[in-house]
Amino acid sequence: NAGVTQTPKFRVLKTGQSMTLLCAQDMNHEYMYWYRQDPGMGLRLIHYSVGEGTTAKGEVPDGYNVSRLKKQNFLLGLESAAPSQTSVYFCASSYDRGQGIYGYTFGSGTRLTVV
Amino acid sequence: GQQVMQIPQYQHVQEGEDFTTYCNSSTTLSNIQWYKQRPGGHPVFLIQLVKSGEVKKQKRLTFQFGEAKKNSSLHITATQTTDVGTYFCAGPSGGSNYKLTFGKGTLLTVNP
Numbered sequence: 001n002a003g004v005t006q007t008p009k010f011r012v013l014k015t016g017q018s019m020t021l022l023c024a025q026d027m028n029h030e031y032m033y034w035y036r037q038d039p040g041m042g043l044r045l046i047h048y049s050v051g052e053g054t055t056a057k058g059e060v061p062d063g064y065n066v067s068r069l070k071k072q073n074f075l076l077g078l079e080s081a082a083p084s085q086t087s088v089y090f091c092a093s094s095y096d097r098g099q100g101i102y103g104y105t106f107g108s109g110t111r112l113t114v115v
Numbered sequence: 116g117q118q119v120m121q122i123p124q125y126q127h128v129q130e131g132e133d134f135t136t137y138c139n140s141s142t143t144l145s146n147i148q149w150y151k152q153r154p155g156g157h158p159v160f161l162i163q164l165v166k167s168g169e170v171k172k173q174k175r176l177t178f179q180f181g182e183a184k185k186n187s188s189l190h191i192t193a194t195q196t197t198d199v200g201t202y203f204c205a206g207p208s209g210g211s212n213y214k215l216t217f218g219k220g221t222l223l224t225v226n227p
Contacts, residue, residue: 031213031214033214035217040219041219042203042217042218042219042220043158043203043205043217044217045208045214045215045216048213048214050213058214059216090157090158096212099145099146099163099165100145100146100165100207100212101207101212101213101214101215102163103148103150103160103161103162103163104148104150104158104160104215105160106157106158106159107157108156108157109157
């Protein structure tokens with residue numbers, strides 16, 4: 001199994017450009033998440049999904065949109081990139097085995113630079 | 116909102132020394148999870164603790180969940196260079212079991 005696959009791995013954008021980050025999981029997990037990681041800030045939740053066709057805002061959702069049209073895919077969009085969105089983006093998936101969501105499986109990350 | 120605090124932020128040890136990182140939540144947690152992130156890598160799930168006072172071991176790593184379920188610790192005995200990385204704790208956030216709030220992590224470096 002591939003687990004969680006993120007594409008692309010690296011990207012440089014100019015301010016104002018748009019892009020979509022793709023996350024795909026092959027574990028049939030119900031829950032999917034997008035986090036960003038910045039130095040000294042830890043992992044902050046952008047958006048998440050508790051099932052196909054559902055999305056919800058996390059801690060830092062402004063400037064991002066998401067869609068989950070298929071259970072295995074979770075897309076993160078930046079409509080008009082800003083330098084403040086320079087970060088490492090991680091997608092994760094998880095499932096509930098009866099004691100709350102079990103451990104996240106993370107993708108390898110996307111390093112985005114906005115110039 | 117719920118906060119998860121970790122201390123210390125950084126820890127540098129000599130190989131063979133022990134290491135402990137602590138995690139404290141502002142609210143009672145239904146469970147707590149620990150992750151490890153190697154430099155340049157992605158976080159990898161280590162363990163989940165659910166019960167009050169629970170202690171679990173994985174080789175040289177010992178995880179503990181406090182009696183009040185508001186704090187946790189990770190202890191590494193006799194560190195090795197392979198232990199280098201950032202250790203994060205995380206707990207369910209906002210009263211929901213669907214998403215986690217992560218602490219800012221403890222960066223462990225090991226001098227061989």
